[in-house]
Amino acid sequence: MNTTPLFDGKLIRLTYIDLDSDPKIESTWSYDLDYVRGVREGQPPRLLWPQGIKELREKQVKEAGENRLRAYFAIRSQQDDQLVGFFHVPYINTNHNGRLDLFFGSAQWEEQFGYEALTIGLRYVFDELNLYRVNVVIAEYAASSIRRVIRLGFKQEVRRREVIFARGRYWDQLRFGLLESEWRLPVKE
Amino acid sequence: MNDPIFTGKLVRLSIFDMDNDPPRLAQWNRNTEYQRLLDSDPAYLWGPKGIGEWFSKEENQNLFVIRALEEDKPIGFVGLDGFNWVAGDAWVGIGIGEPEYWGRGYGTEAMKLVLGYGFRELNLHRVSLCVFEYNQRGYKSYLKAGFVEEGREREWIKRDGRHWDMVYMGILRTEWEALCSEV
Numbered sequence: 003m004n005t006t007p008l009f010d011g012k013l014i015r016l017t018y019i020d021l022d023s024d025p026k027i028e029s030t031w032s033y034d035l036d037y038v039r040g041v042r043e044g045q046p047p048r049l050l051w052p053q054g055i056k057e058l059r060e061k062q063v064k065e066a067g068e069n070r071l072r073a074y075f076a077i078r079s080q081q082d083d084q085l086v087g088f089f090h091v092p093y094i095n096t097n098h099n100g101r102l103d104l105f106f107g108s109a110q111w112e113e114q115f116g117y118e119a120l121t122i123g124l125r126y127v128f129d130e131l132n133l134y135r136v137n138v139v140i141a142e143y144a145a146s147s148i149r150r151v152i153r154l155g156f157k158q159e160v161r162r163r164e165v166i167f168a169r170g171r172y173w174d175q176l177r178f179g180l181l182e183s184e185w186r187l188p189v190k191e
Numbered sequence: 192m193n194d195p196i197f198t199g200k201l202v203r204l205s206i207f208d209m210d211n212d213p214p215r216l217a218q219w220n221r222n223t224e225y226q227r228l229l230d231s232d233p234a235y236l237w238g239p240k241g242i243g244e245w246f247s248k249e250e251n252q253n254l255f256v257i258r259a260l261e262e263d264k265p266i267g268f269v270g271l272d273g274f275n276w277v278a279g280d281a282w283v284g285i286g287i288g289e290p291e292y293w294g295r296g297y298g299t300e301a302m303k304l305v306l307g308y309g310f311r312e313l314n315l316h317r318v319s320l321c322v323f324e325y326n327q328r329g330y331k332s333y334l335k336a337g338f339v340e341e342g343r344e345r346e347w348i349k350r351d352g353r354h355w356d357m358v359y360m361g362i363l364r365t366e367w368e369a370l371c372s373e374v
Binding site: 137163165179 | 231232233273274275276277278279280316317319341342343344345346347348349354359361363
């Protein structure tokens with residue numbers, strides 16, 4: 003059995019969400035409306051109040067406790083324990099499909115920690131949640147996220163045309179998929 | 192005045208009849224092909240009460256019962272949900288529960304009526320749907336209604352020991368307008 007840590011990488015670790023302090027920090031991230039479009043997909047983007055986020059995260063944590071086929075974790079830097087993002091698996095269905103979402107508080111953190119966070123996240127969905135396939139959903143303007151998932155073996159499967167409106171124009175939504183069997187193959191660097 | 196937007200040549204879109212429709216929908220759910228084309232969740236037998244409660248929810252009141260114009264018989268349902276009012280997107284779902292109406296254009300016409308409602312009255316920019324790879328009748332109907340395939344999530348659903356893709360389709364307002372002007 004593989005007992006290497008599930009939640010610890012060299013740069014980041016996954017932790018529980020601290021419902022007292024994390025929502026205040028997440029609130030400040032909402033000045034970046036791309037962040038809000040990620041966490042509130044399909045809803046009008048707006049600045050997020052700490053209390054509203056706290057209620058949402060409380061609800062999600064409660065749901066995850068009652069139904070373990072989902073997961074909500076915080077991503078923190080190993081160096082200084084600072085909150086840098088969130089890791090969500092919002093649903094799994096009976097076909098053993100799930101969706102993996104990574105949200106970072108800044109583009110710099112995403113660049114710095116995104117690859118490792120995704121690596122840890124994939125091990126969690128395939129070896130803990132036992133998924134058959136996983137998908138990630140990315141706006142076409144998020145070029146670095148797209149490069150990262152392709153580097154980890156995801157294949158672009160769907161392009162939903164003009165389904166995002168941001169900065170005065172429509173954008174496509176890209177959906178990427180990775181099968182467990184593909185994930186088990188060594189990554190070609 | 193009845194708005195002609197809800198009536199076609201074969202079918203009309205009607206309000207859910209809380210007294211008479213739930214038992215009929217419960218009966219449709221006994222049809223394996225209907226359930227397996229409709230939903231990826233395990234087939235389930237809801238009672239009329241549960242079905243009525245589900246249709247009564249505010250978010251489900253954009254659903255219509257499809258009635259064949261002859262005898263005004265309920266044959267299925269169609270509706271929009273998952274609205275994204277910023278981008279103007281909505282998901283459409285459709286199911287024809289009476290097998291003798293499969294493959295005869297009734298569903299396609301109901302879909303066209305819903306698209307008219309979505310684009311002309313709700314000011315949508317696009318409409319989305321998903322269809323399982325094994326639902327070729329549905330796929331062809333959606334192409335006829337003007338949808339374009341936007342990709343497939345591989346091996347998304349497991350039925351009878353094998354995996355099938357989930358096909359994503361969409362129609363943009365401009366594509367729908369072009370179809371309307373052809374007629």
